[in-house]
Amino acid sequence: MLFKSAIVYLDDILILSRNFSDHYKHLHMLVQKFKESNLRMNGKKCNFGIDHVKYIEHILSKEGIAIDPSKTDVISLWPRQ
16 A cells, blocks of 8 residues: 555554545455554544645645645745845
8 A cells, every 4th residue: 555545654644535436445454454463543533534634844635745834835925136
């Protein structure tokens, strides 16, 4: 699953899918791997079925990866001389 439908960084796991059906399959595979390895997820930190996510100063969505606009707004507001 790693780098095909899941990205892992420290204690964060992102499941990326093209549609809900694939997302459900990928999520099911991940939960099975967790069970096999006796790992647990923190339900309070989980978001399922969302269409975009802010992650490490970027926004990931079905359109691709973009820089979080709130991080670049300061540049556009910089006074010009």
